[in-house]
Each structure stands twice: as structure tokens, then as C-alpha cells.
Amino acid sequence: MVNDEPTSGRSRRVTLADLGRLLSGWLVTxxxxxxxxxxxxxxxxxSFWSLVAVAAVSGVVGLVVRxxxxxxxxxxxxxxxxxxxxxxxxxxMYVAMQIVPGITATFLAAFVTSWICAAVGTLxxxxxxxxxxxxxxxxxxxxxxxxxxxxxxxxxxxxxxxDGVPFPVLRWAVQAxxxxxxxxxxxxxxxxxxxxxxxxxxxxxxxxLGILHGTVAGVPAFRWYDRELGRVLVAxxxxxxxxxxxxxxxxxxxxxxxGVSISNLFSGDAPRSLLTMxxxxxxxGTPQTRKALAWFLLTxxxxxxxxxxxxxxxxxxxxxxxxxxxxxxxxxxxxGWTFAAxxxxxxxxxxxxxTALVAEEMFRGTKAVYVDYVxxxxxxxxxxxxxxxxxxxxEGLDRVLGQLERLTERAPRRYRIVVVSDHGxxxxxxxxxxxxxxxxxxxxxxxxxxxxxYAESVEGWGRADSLVExxxxxxxxxxxxxxxxxxxxxxxxxxxxPPTDVVVxxxxxxxxxxxxxxxxxxxxxxxxxxxxxxxxxxxxxxxxFVAVVDADGVPWALGRDGRCHLTxxxxxxxxxxxxxxxxxxxxxxxxxxxxxxxxxxxxxxxxEDTLDIAAFEALVGAHGGLGGWQDSAVxxxxxxxxxxxxxxxxxxxxxxxxxxxxxxxxxxxxxSPTPVGGE
Numbered sequence: 001m002v003n004d005e006p007t008s009g010r011s012r013r014v015t016l017a018d019l020g021r022l023l024s025g026w027l028v029t030x031x032x033x034x035x036x037x038x039x040x041x042x043x044x045x046x047s048f049w050s051l052v053a054v055a056a057v058s059g060v061v062g063l064v065v066r067x068x069x070x071x072x073x074x075x076x077x078x079x080x081x082x083x084x085x086x087x088x089x090x091x092x093m094y095v096a097m098q099i100v101p102g103i104t105a106t107f108l109a110a111f112v113t114s115w116i117c118a119a120v121g122t123l124x125x126x127x128x129x130x131x132x133x134x135x136x137x138x139x140x141x142x143x144x145x146x147x148x149x150x151x152x153x154x155x156x157x158x159x160x161x162x163d164g165v166p167f168p169v170l171r172w173a174v175q176a177x178x179x180x181x182x183x184x185x186x187x188x189x190x191x192x193x194x195x196x197x198x199x200x201x202x203x204x205x206x207x208x209l210g211i212l213h214g215t216v217a218g219v220p221a222f223r224w225y226d227r228e229l230g231r232v233l234v235a236x237x238x239x240x241x242x243x244x245x246x247x248x249x250x251x252x253x254x255x256x257x258x259g260v261s262i263s264n265l266f267s268g269d270a271p272r273s274l275l276t277m278x279x280x281x282x283x284x285g286t287p288q289t290r291k292a293l294a295w296f297l298l299t300x301x302x303x304x305x306x307x308x309x310x311x312x313x314x315x316x317x318x319x320x321x322x323x324x325x326x327x328x329x330x331x332x333x334x335x336g337w338t339f340a341a342x343x344x345x346x347x348x349x350x351x352x353x354x355t356a357l358v359a360e361e362m363f364r365g366t367k368a369v370y371v372d373y374v375x376x377x378x379x380x381x382x383x384x385x386x387x388x389x390x391x392x393x394x395e396g397l398d399r400v401l402g403q404l405e406r407l408t409e410r411a412p413r414r415y416r417i418v419v420v421s422d423h424g425x426x427x428x429x430x431x432x433x434x435x436x437x438x439x440x441x442x443x444x445x446x447x448x449x450x451x452x453x454y455a456e457s458v459e460g461w462g463r464a465d466s467l468v469e470x471x472x473x474x475x476x477x478x479x480x481x482x483x484x485x486x487x488x489x490x491x492x493x494x495x496x497x498p499p500t501d502v503v504v505x506x507x508x509x510x511x512x513x514x515x516x517x518x519x520x521x522x523x524x525x526x527x528x529x530x531x532x533x534x535x536x537x538x539x540x541x542x543x544x545f546v547a548v549v550d551a552d553g554v555p556w557a558l559g560r561d562g563r564c565h566l567t568x569x570x571x572x573x574x575x576x577x578x579x580x581x582x583x584x585x586x587x588x589x590x591x592x593x594x595x596x597x598x599x600x601x602x603x604x605x606x607x608e609d610t611l612d613i614a615a616f617e618a619l620v621g622a623h624g625g626l627g628g629w630q631d632s633a634v635x636x637x638x639x640x641x642x643x644x645x646x647x648x649x650x651x652x653x654x655x656x657x658x659x660x661x662x663x664x665x666x667x668x669x670x671x672s673p674t675p676v677g678g679e
Contacts, residue, residue: 029055032120033113042109046102054103058096090114146412149365155666156415158358158404159254159370159659161211161264162397163204164377164621166424166629167195169385170394170636178391179398181405182419182636192642194635196649198423200587201510202623202630204377205235205265207422209244210652211659212261212268212370213253219244220596221507221624223454225514227596232454232503241265241277254659256673259368260361263354268370269673274357309348314340320389331429331612331620335382346378347393355400362404362411367668373397377425380621384427385629390621418662419636420655426509426628427621428612431542431604439511439602439616440504446536447502454505506616508624511602521599523550534558537602538576542614544627545576547592547601555592557585566592579606580626583650588626590651603627641665 033051037043045051094110097103105113162170171193173179174186185191198207203222210216223234233240245266253269261267263275273279321335354371361369375393383389401417408415432438437445440453503514515521526534526548537546538560545559547566555566559576566589577584580603591597604614606627613630615622623630635645635655641662649655663669 026052026055028120029058029117032117035120036109036113036116040109040112043097043105043113044103050100050102053100054093054096057099058093093117146363146410147365149412151667152365152413154367154413154668156362156365156367156411156413157369157418157663157666157668158362158408158415159368159418159420160401160404161208161370161372162376162394162419162421162634163372163374164380164423164425164623165394165397165421165634166385167193167421167632167634168629169425170421170634173391173394178395181398181402185636190639191636192639194637194642194645194649196420196633196635196655197583197587197651198631198633199651199653200591200626200631201507202423202625203235203507204372204422205241205244207633207652208265208372209248210654211254211420211422211656212264212266213245213248213250214653214656214660215248216590216651216653217594218247218596220591220594220598221505221510221512223505223507224512224596224598225503225505225516227516227518227520230516232505235265236277238277238280242279245278251673254656254663255368255370257368257663257669257671258366259370260366262357262361262369262371263350263374264370264372270368270370272366275354306349306352310344313344313347316389317343320383320387324383329387331384331427331433333382333430333433333618333620339382343379343382347375347396351375351396351400355403358404359407362407362415365412367413367666368663372422373400377621380425380427381619382621384620385425416638416641416662416666418638418641418659419634420659421634422652423623424629424632425621425623426606426611426613426630428509428607428610428614428628430618430620431509431614431616432618434614435540435542439506442537442540443502443504443513443533446532447530448532449502451502451504454503505598508617508619508622508630509604509613509615509627510625511604511616512598513600513602514598520549520595520597523548523556525551526599534600537600542605544579544603544605546603547588548599549592549597555589557588577626579608581631583631584626586650587631601625637662 030052033045033055034048037045037051045054090107090111090113093114094105094107097105097110170179170182174183174193177183182191182193186193199210199216201219201221203219205222206216206219209219219235222236223232225231226233229243233243235241235244248266249269251269253267255261255268255270259268259270261270261273261276261279264273265277267273267276267278270276317335317340318337321340323329324332324335351373354373358369358371375397376390379393380387380390401419404417408417435442438453440451444451501516503512503516505512505514521529523534534546534548537543538558545557547555547557549555557564557566557576559574562571562573562576564571564575564577564585566585569585577588588601592601602616603625604616604627606613611628613622613625613627615624635642635649635658637645644661644665645658646654649658660669
């Protein structure tokens with residue numbers, strides 16, 4: 001799973017396999033040029049050998065031209081990346097055709113020829129590698145030369161977050177053989193697969209803040225009304241993510257000692273952060289990310305791979321969405337073109353860009369890497385935990401782990417791979433579909449007044465927006481980022497002014513009711529102002545319990561037939577937390593006593609037979625509150641590191657301490673933190 005010997009400045013040796021790939025690529029390009037010559041009247045060649053020469057020269061020209069194109073892309077951002085991705089190969093091909101005697105071609109012919117070569121090359125690579133990612137892995141290994149290190153004896157740790165993967169689902173996939181890399185690691189005895197319990201809320205913002213910064217304080221949901229600011233905070237909006245991190249950081253986050261944050265909400269105090277929301281708000285783009293994307297899109301097979309995989313994902317999604325309607329699968333939600341595009345970005349382009357960035361950091365010898373892959377989480381939200389498309393995404397992530405494992409063999413230091421998920425997932429028909437009205441309408445009726453609703457799902461947009469933010473530049477990309485911010489504003493109802501109505505938010509199956517003001521209302525005040533609200537919520541069949549604080553500061557969980565004193569555990573009547581697990585009282589108490597907590601927490605039902613929940617957003621798979629597998633997460637670590645893990649890990653802040661222990665065992669975190677800043 002890792003390279004055995006830490007070596008300094010390991011040289012890149014040309015192997016027979018490398019020569020084989022070079023010769024086969026030359027042959028395929030030559031034969032493809034013959035095909036292009038036959039179908040294009042604007043391309044003529046005096047002989048077959050002229051085309052063979054063009055194939056060879058295009059490879060040499062590419063070595064010279066592509067670095068220049070990548071450098072231009074890194075400086076100009078999206079305004080250069082996308083056009084150069086479209087014509088970059090054509091430029092290389094056209095220059096080669098002009099150099100070789102006996103070739104006559106227009107630039108249009110070179111453009112068409114470059115696309116034919118890319119398409120054929122991708123098809124041949126797919127067939128010859130049986131559909132694996134070996135071609136990309138080899139290209140990543142060739143891209144960056146491992147550099148000499150001053151401390152090669154220090155082990156590196158690559159921490160891979162498989163976003164939203166529940167422990168029971170991964171364990172089942174291991175047993176079924178659906179994740180062969182992880183199964184090999186576990187069955188060989190090299191790794192231990194462990195379960196850990198996320199805090200409430202079971203959301204990426206709370207978990208990543210806990211994992212990367214060691215605290216879950218101040219994050220009561222994915223989005224919430226912030227009393228200090230007088231507006232709604234949305235964790236995947238760059239400016240808001242920065243506020244959340246600034247409040248939490250002590251400068252000694254998980255990644256402060258020569259670490260890098262890739263594709264996360266928060267930085268972990270890393271000296272470098274790529275595709276990271278909390279850093280994107282302060283600088284429009286990082287050159288390293290732009291170079292990685294430009295390199296990927298400007299390689300002969302990279303853009304074709306990205307384009308074909310993106311188109312395939314869109315076609316697959318539209319077909320699978322149609323099939324769920326045709327077969328009346330339950331539970332299900334509407335899956336439109338917007339989700340198809342988001343799925344294509346996260347499962348195709350973003351996955352490859354993340355892997356390219358991790359590979360680059362490994363070859364630089366970066367000590368600690370934390371990267372988030374959102375593929376499974378994004379699809380499971382709209383399809384469900386065990387649907388074919390969700391499990392296919394999990395299989396794809398398993399292949400990524402195999403890629404990273406192979407890349408460790410060429411890295412300049414010994415790397416350990418640790419896999420975590422930030423939370424699990426539960427599923428069921430959305431609350432509004434089940435009962436004909438959403439939570440905000442229910443609260444409005446019980447309170448006999450208007451409320452402001454924030455229930456549209458915005459989590460997926462943040463993943464795509466992070467790519468725009470981090471690769472962008474002023475001008476076009478600045479307008480794209482501003483457009484993304486406006487889209488989130490529309491989804492959350494945030495028009496810049498403080499809400500005047502009661503605010504009702506959905507975060508998976510966790511609802512939040514806020515009364516705007518400088519402090520939260522207590523139980524007695526709520527009962528006096530809206531006597532129907534709490535009884536009406538508790539009696540609703542879709543509500544499992546509500547949680548509030550009384551005038552004495554005592555947190556309570558209220559249900560249809562009883563209530564629980566959360567501090568002491570004393571129950572009057574039927575325990576409203578009886579269906580939610582032994583840990584429910586502990587994690588709920590912690591959440592309710594948070595100063596940022598809402599006036600009323602509302603948790604949906606959980607079916608004791610199916611474990612179905614009822615999300616307050618239009619999602620099949622959801623997480624946020626309690627019930628089902630959303631609070632069952634994954635920790636997969638090398639056996640020697642896993643032996644140091646406590647029997648029970650509850651809360652992402654506790655997992656942070658576990659991961660810090662891993663880094664310290666690797667010889668890291670022996671220096672004091674230095675001021676951090678985005679690259």
C-alpha cells in the first residue's frame with residue numbers, strides 16, 4: 001500500500017513499459033493520421049512515412065508547446081484554459097504538419113485531426129487497459145519528477161475523505177467484492193476497517209471543521225441563521241466558509257506542518273490550499289490548480305478522457321433518471337439536467353483534477369495531504385445509498401485509491417494512506433413528498449404567521465463553484481463566481497438584509513427554527529408566543545422529536561408521548577430518543593447547548609423497520625440529524641496506526657486527535673505553526 005523505502009530524490013528511470021507505451025502511442029497516432037488523411041480533403045500527404053513523421057514530430061512539438069500553453073493558462077485562468085483545451089492539440093498538430101515535408105493541411109484540418117487522434121487514443125487506451133485508470137496513473141507519474149528532500153525519513157500521510165459513505169455500505173461493498181482495492185487491503189491484514197460516530201449535526205461543515213481544526217463548535221447545521229451577523233451563513237459559500245474557519249482556528253490545524261488541503265471546505269491551517277472554500281474567498285484562483293487542470297486538458301488523452309467521461313455521465317444520469325420514473329422506484333426525487341451536469345463535474349473532471357493535485361503533492365514530498373472526493377455523496381443524495389449509480393461511484397473511488405497506492409511507489413518519501421468519511425447517509429421519501437407540505441409550511445400554520453424558508457439543497461453547487469473560484473481569474477471567472485454567489489443567495493433566500501420573519505431551514509432530516517434576534521428563545525417563551533408550535537410539531541407523524549432549552553438552561557428532547565431531560569437522561573413518559581441509538585442523548589445535548597443552535601431543533605422520524613427518514617430538503621439520501629446510518633462513518637487505516645485508535649470515536653474533534661496521533665507517529669508536527677495564507 002505504500003512504498004517501502006524512503007529515498008531522497010528518487011530518479012525517474014525509463015522502463016520497457018515506458019518504451020512500449022511510447023512506441024504503441026506512435027503507432028496508433030500514425031494509423032489514425034492515415035484515417036484522417038482519407039476522410040479530410042484539406043489534409044494531404046505525399047506518403048505514409050510523412051504521416052509517421054508527423055506522429056513523431058507532434059510528440060516532440062508537444063513537449064515544447066504544451067508547457068507554454070499551460071503557463072499561459074495558469075496566468076489567465078478560465079479565459080485561457082477552456083479555449084486552449086479546445087485548440088491546444090490542434091496547435092501542436094498544425095505545427096508538426098508545417099515542419100514535416102510532404103504534408104499540406106489547413107488549421108481546420110489540424111483541428112479535426114487532433115480530435116480524431118484524441119478519440120482513437122482514448123478508445124485504444126480503454127480497450128488495452130480493460131477500462132482501468134492505468135493510463136492516467138502513468139501520465140501522473142510522468143508529469144512531476146520527485147524532488148530531493150531534506151527529511152526523507154519522515155513519513156507522509158495522505159488522508160482521503162470519501163464524502164458521505166456510511167460504514168455499513170462500505171463494509172457491505174467490501175464483503176461483496178465491489179471495492180477490490182479496499183478489500184485487498186483489509187483481507188490481507190494490512191488495514192483495519194473501523195466505524196466512528198459523527199457529532200450532530202452529521203454534515204460536512206461540522207465534520208470537516210472538527211477533523212481539520214479540532215472543534216465542532218459553532219456549526220449547528222449546513223446553513224443556519226447567525227445571530228451575530230444577522231443573516232444566514234452557508235458553509236459552502238467562500239466568504240462564509242472563511243468566517244467559520246476564522247472563528248475556529250488556533251493555527252494548529254491538522255495540516256499546519258507542511259500540509260495541503262485539496263477540495264475541502266476548510267484549510268486545516270495548511271500552508272497551501274487548493275480548491276478549498278475558506279481560501280477561495282480571499283483570492284480568485286491558485287496557479288497550481290490552474291496548471292494541473294491545464295496539463296490535464298492539454299494532454300492528448302486528457303481532454304478526450306474528460307470530455308467523454310463527462311458526456312457519458314450526463315447520458316447515464318438522464319437514462320437512470322428516466323428508469324427510476326419508468327419503474328416507479330421508491331424513494332425517489334426529480335433528477336433534472338442541473339443535477340446531471342453537477343454529477344458529470346464531480347464524477348469526471350473534479351475527480352481527475354483532485355487526483356492530479358494529490359499526485360503532484362506526493363511527488364513534491366508534502367508531508368500531509370487531505371483531499372475530499374464527493375462522488376458518492378452527490379449521487380446518493382439524489383438516487384439513494386444502494387442504487388446502482390451510487391455503488392458505481394463508490395467503485396470509482398476505490399479505483400482512485402488504487403491509483404494513489406501505485407503513485408506512492410514513485411514518491412520521494414514513504415506515504416501511508418488513510419481513508420475516512422465525514423458522515424454517513426440515511427434515505428427515505430422527503431418530508432414534503434410524504435405529507436404534502438414542507439416544514440416551513442407546517443411551522444407557518446402552527447404559528448399562524450409567515451416564515452422565511454431555506455430548504456433548497458445547495459450542497460452540490462459548492463463543489464462545482466470551488467473549481468470556478470480556484471481556477472478563475474478576474475474578468476470572466478470573476479463574473480462566473482459572482483453568478484455562483486447569486487445562485488446560492490436565491491437558493492437560501494439571502495438578499496443581503498436581515499430576515500424579519502421566523503427563519504425555517506432544512507439540513508437533511510434536521511430542521512432549524514430561528515426567531516431573528518440577539519439571543520435564542522427558551523421553551524417557556526416559545527410556548528407563550530406560539531402555544532400550538534411545539535405540540536403540533538411533536539404530534540406530526542413525520543417528526544421524531546424536537547429539542548429546546550428551558551429558562552434554567554436545561555436542554556430537553558420533546559416527543560409525542562414524552563420528553564427527555566438531556567442532561568440527566570430522566571424520561572417522562574415515552575423516551576422520544578428511543579429509536580435513535582444509545583449515543584443520541586450525548587450528541588444531541590452537545591448540539592442543543594451550542595450558542596449558535598436554533599430556538600427549536602426538529603428531527604424527522606426514523607422508521608424502525610426500514611430506517612427510512614424524511615429529509616426536509618428534496619433529497620433521497622440525506623444527513624444532518626439522527627436516524628439510520630447518517631451517523632455511522634468510516635475510518636480505514638494501516639493496521640499499526642489503527643491499533644492506536646480508541647474503542648469509541650465520537651465526534652469529528654475526537655477523530656482529529658486520532659489523525660494528529662497518526663501524523664505524530666509518522667514524525668510530523670515537531671515544529672511550531674507559521675502564519676498561513678492561500679497560494
